[in-house]
Amino acid sequence: MHLLVKLSTTLRDHVPDYQPNPGLELSDIPEESTVAQVAAGLNIPAEEIKIVMINGRQCALEDVLRDGDRLALFPAVGGG
Amino acid sequence: MSRTRQDFCDFLAARFPWKAESVPQDDDSPLFAEDACLKAWAGQKDVPVPEAMIDLVQANVWPERFRQNLDVYTAKQMQLILGTHVAIAGLGGLGGHVTGLLARLGFCHFTLCDMDEFSQSNLNRQAFCTERTLGRSKAQVAAQAVSDIADYASVRTMRVCLDKDSIWEFVQGADIVFDCLDDIKTKMLLERTCAASAIAFVHGGVSYQEGLAFAARAERGLARLYGSTPPPKPPRQPVSVLAVAGTACMMVSLALELLFRKSEEKPGEGGGQLSRLYHLDCGEPELSSFELGKQEG
Numbered sequence: 001m002h003l004l005v006k007l008s009t010t011l012r013d014h015v016p017d018y019q020p021n022p023g024l025e026l027s028d029i030p031e032e033s034t035v036a037q038v039a040a041g042l043n044i045p046a047e048e049i050k051i052v053m054i055n056g057r058q059c060a061l062e063d064v065l066r067d068g069d070r071l072a073l074f075p076a077v078g079g080g
Numbered sequence: 081m082s083r084t085r086q087d088f089c090d091f092l093a094a095r096f097p098w099k100a101e102s103v104p105q106d107d108d109s110p111l112f113a114e115d116a117c118l119k120a121w122a123g124q125k126d127v128p129v130p131e132a133m134i135d136l137v138q139a140n141v142w143p144e145r146f147r148q149n150l151d152v153y154t155a156k157q158m159q160l161i162l163g164t165h166v167a168i169a170g171l172g173g174l175g176g177h178v179t180g181l182l183a184r185l186g187f188c189h190f191t192l193c194d195m196d197e198f199s200q201s202n203l204n205r206q207a208f209c210t211e212r213t214l215g216r217s218k219a220q221v222a223a224q225a226v227s228d229i230a231d232y233a234s235v236r237t238m239r240v241c242l243d244k245d246s247i248w249e250f251v252q253g254a255d256i257v258f259d260c261l262d263d264i265k266t267k268m269l270l271e272r273t274c275a276a277s278a279i280a281f282v283h284g285g286v287s288y289q290e291g292l293a294f295a296a297r298a299e300r301g302l303a304r305l306y307g308s309t310p311p312p313k314p315p316r317q318p319v320s321v322l323a324v325a326g327t328a329c330m331m332v333s334l335a336l337e338l339l340f341r342k343s344e345e346k347p348g349e350g351g352g353q354l355s356r357l358y359h360l361d362c363g364e365p366e367l368s369s370f371e372l373g374k375q376e377g
Contacts, residue, residue: 077285078264
């Protein structure tokens with residue numbers, strides 16, 4: 001299946017040559033993959049991911065992705 | 081002509097006759113009054129300047145300083161701005177910009193809290209940090225900045241680290257609290273405190289070129305975002321002035337939306353409210369919004 005993955009701030013450091021626009025366009029992702037599995041495939045440590053959004057709605061690392069999903073991953077964003 | 085407007089026009093004719101010559105005679109046409117007239121009027125009425133402004137705006141008499149707010153905000157919205165008490169926790173990147181925006185908009189009841197002094201590493205992004213203010217208390221400098229914009233504003237300053245002992249004093253009297261702090265543990269304490277008292281809470285968080293913001297009343301968005309265990313404060317939090325200025329604008333916009341919506345609620349309405357989570361990436365630039373999930377437990 002195909003996914004669009006957007007990464008925020010420090011999570012981008014784990015993916016060489018990440019381009020914020022358009023983000024990562026992934027293909028050939030196995031059906032029924034979870035967010036955690038996709039993140040692991042990108043070498044992003046799960047403990048650094050604090051916020052998961054799928055198609056604009058907050059979800060969890062263990063949630064299953066569907067073809068065409070837009071996934072956004074955030075670390076903690078706590079600066080003031 | 082309304083009674084208040086007639087009284088004010090009579091006052092102008094007596095005290096400022098050169099101003100009274102060009103006064104529109106019908107209530108539908110706005111009359112703009114300069115500070116000297118407003119302050120003299122408030123003095124005669126023996127009321128604080130903001131209270132006098134609230135009465136006069138009702139009669140379509142606008143302070144000259146808010147001429148450009150007219151038609152952006154209604155008279156009722158301007159009255160709400162003038163009468164609302166805002167409390168800003170943290171006066172660094174976000175807090176400085178938020179405070180400046182609120183003062184420009186017309187807010188004039190402030191509680192400002194920060195225990196730090198300005199240092200050189202603040203110069204890249206903090207609104208009130210200049211070479212002249214290095215080493216000075218952020219709270220005192222921010223209070224002076226508000227006074228420089230509106231000398232009739234009432235400003236309470238606190239130079240403390242917010243914790244469970246000081247937080248109730250900080251939120252006392254506040255209608256809207258702005259979370260401009262820099263660690264999530266204290267942000268969550270502030271959110272819990274506001275939610276318990278149904279005080280409007282506006283969150284902002286920044287990192288690198290990005291910012292997050294939401295507004296809530298009697299709801300806890302941070303608890304939904306981060307669960308029950310706040311993530312630790314990182315040793316370093318790089319951030320650009322674009323992220324803090326842009327996120328500060330989002331925070332104030334969300335606060336106004338909450339304030340104006342509350343004024344339209346009927347008695348018995350207005351339970352918990354939680355906006356969408358807004359994400360601004362100033363590196364692109366790109367603005368997105370998300371629906372927050374349910375709170376754990």
